Amino acid sequence: MPYFDAASSAPLHPVARQALTAALDEGWADPARLYREGRRARLLLDAARETAAEAVGCRPDELVFTGSGTRAVHTAVAGALAGRRRTGSHLIVSAVEHSSVLHSAEAHAGAGGSVTEVPVERTGAVLPRSFAEVLRPDTALACLQSANHEVGTVQPVAEVARLCREAGVPLLVDAAQSLPWGPVDADWSLLTASSHKWGGPAGVGLLAVRKGTRFAPRGPADERESGRAAGFENIPAIVAAAASLRAVRAEAAEEAARLRVLTGLIRARVPELVPDVEVAGDARERLPHLVTFSCLYVDGETLLHELDRAGFSVSSGSSCTSSTLTPSHVLRAMGVLSEGNIRLSLPRGTSREEVEEFLRVLPGAVAGVREKLGAPVAAAPAGAAAELVVDALGKRCPIPVIELAKVIGEVPVGGTVTVLSDDAAARLDIPAWCEMRGQEYVGEEPAERGSAYVVRRVD
């Protein structure tokens, strides 16, 4: 039963399990105490910090353990902004950061700070010059992920870090997705990561703050973890996190090469096997284990359900999954199709057979969903009306696009179809459909309810 959602949470690595179990006996006492149980706990904690710091590429005294990757990000953003408040309150984030970064930015804006979102290319990558353009004298902090969690695109962190350093602005790198594959080779000031993303246990985040970076922890004082992570240290989990990070690193080069072939296979084969598919992300500068594509005329939730029934656990950035009502902010920022979106992130040890089985199952699953939704299978014969209006009000993704596709053949080349829709996903998916289909997206106009999306038939 293949699990292809390692980017959400990786199955526990055997080394993590072993280290966790072993540390339960010695790691439960308070490491701040001087008696033998406390000293033993302290030794475990110190050793884990050294191991993790080596993997991160920082000094042990620059690294603290938090209760989660999200907590590491919240603490990093708040602490760095507070440490630089005399310089200003301007925060820069890329538009495709993890929600923990964007929510931190929202909180900062809510408290009166200013935030600039750096746009990305259609590949999901920021342009370093886009970062450079928004650096200001009052910029307190800039944030850029090492690689994107939804499409796998690797960001130009080294160059952005250099630009930030020249401007005297600290750069926070969220390395949650890339750290298992290697250290972040850039002159960052702060770095965060999350243990359960590399097969360590949940409950452990990493927060590294380079010496010389101004940092003022927020919230009530607490003496643990250099005052940067309040609460009793979860030492068995920390030990397991560090040990498993070292273990995955030892296998990283070989496993990356192996998985890159498999994700490459998916990237190549899916568009051949399934009509009307868009593969997202950069084809070369990408994480080895992650691939994302979107299927026209498909709703993500039904497709997830079909794949789950067939034994495949995957995730989706579509708006039509139950956990969210808006399409993934990442796909939106990239301007790519979000409907019928599927993200595969292969855990270590994924076999070629599992991937091939997925490729066997996928076309039927997509076709089944499309059939249920009455999606067009071929272009309809040309009609006479030069302008058509499709009322898709009250209908959710992917119905508006399906309705559009059904009638586009009914207008002559040069004619237009106007889709009335109040579904947020349409704003992204109608232009994306036009791009895929070679039709012209004329634009969006306000309507009595929702918006009117105008498309001109070109092809």
Next chain:
Amino acid sequence: MPYFDAASSAPLHPVARQALTAALDEGWADPARLYREGRRARLLLDAARETAAEAVGCRPDELVFTGSGTRAVHTAVAGALAGRRRTGSHLIVSAVEHSSVLHSAEAHAGAGGSVTEVPVERTGAVLPRSFAEVLRPDTALACLQSANHEVGTVQPVAEVARLCREAGVPLLVDAAQSLPWGPVDADWSLLTASSHKWGGPAGVGLLAVRKGTRFAPRGPADERESGRAAGFENIPAIVAAAASLRAVRAEAAEEAARLRVLTGLIRARVPELVPDVEVAGDARERLPHLVTFSCLYVDGETLLHELDRAGFSVSSGSSCTSSTLTPSHVLRAMGVLSEGNIRLSLPRGTSREEVEEFLRVLPGAVAGVREKLGAPVAAAPAGAAAELVVDALGKRCPIPVIELAKVIGEVPVGGTVTVLSDDAAARLDIPAWCEMRGQEYVGEEPAERGSAYVVRRVD
């Protein structure tokens, strides 16, 4: 090798270990996902919430899991204050709360809020009327622990909760020390606790917020745990925390009765075995497993070290331990002796033999420390000078008190000894010594360096 510091962190309960190991296989996936691994994780999380809620005495939807007890307290105080900010910004805490509560109060005061500390009796208990007196129309929140973590005194929570309810003020009960022994039988509005205090794993705190309590989570938004505890849920640890809480509750009545006999034995025997000892806390309204006493003319760190060498792991609220330079705020608020302070908190399963071995070892350990420090063993013969000044500047606890004790016999009854000291502990320990010795504490006067503490010989 007896470990007598369960109040800091309890050894892992066998049920916790078993549940944690079992849940590692099923609890690593994201419970927000719809595929089978996610559904399994969600089932585990839901079941753990029901178990823990039953033990707390609340509804499952009133309870969230945080990354630690400290985090639960920080979140509870900040969220309750924010939820009631239209009412006012007055916060009430008892003077003997856990540092996580007092640090939250400091952060609130630092942000412009007002804080009232309710004093305690010499037993460590607050008087309900002291709470009632400080409730104001602008009081947003009141905090009272269920039982004190350093001296074991049980607080009159039910009565304080009733007074708060009448005043329309929510009461937050920090139940970290008492929850293993039973639910908090009071009409509280918010409650916090910590898994590793009852033998569950570290990394899990409980935060219960009763329906109808105004609560506005602070910090960046996060959809997990009802928006009250950001970050990926640590499900294996949560499962283990809930299972072990149920297990310790099943044994609680019997174990409490057994340990109460042992702590009663310590309370009775220590003052018989060791001269110049003060046992702290309420003799009846107390936790079953915890006992605290202070030894005159002894420094806590040396005594901890001697006991550790003899195989006993205990903690100390003295100023002379390496983790802190000021005496315990609890002992200070109670006005009892802090020097040579020892807290014993017996974990489940502690045997009578272990306690008796401790009682055999203690007198020699205390005598050895006193001898090294040159502490007085008997009153010196009466001298002639009516006023003596002892210069103890630059000397740390317990030296100032030892110097005082050495010379008090050299002044006639009615004469005074003035101790010059710049050690913060002297402010607490010199009056406490006077109380124990039946001498009159005249008062403290400012001096060129530190303070001058004046004592009149009465006895």
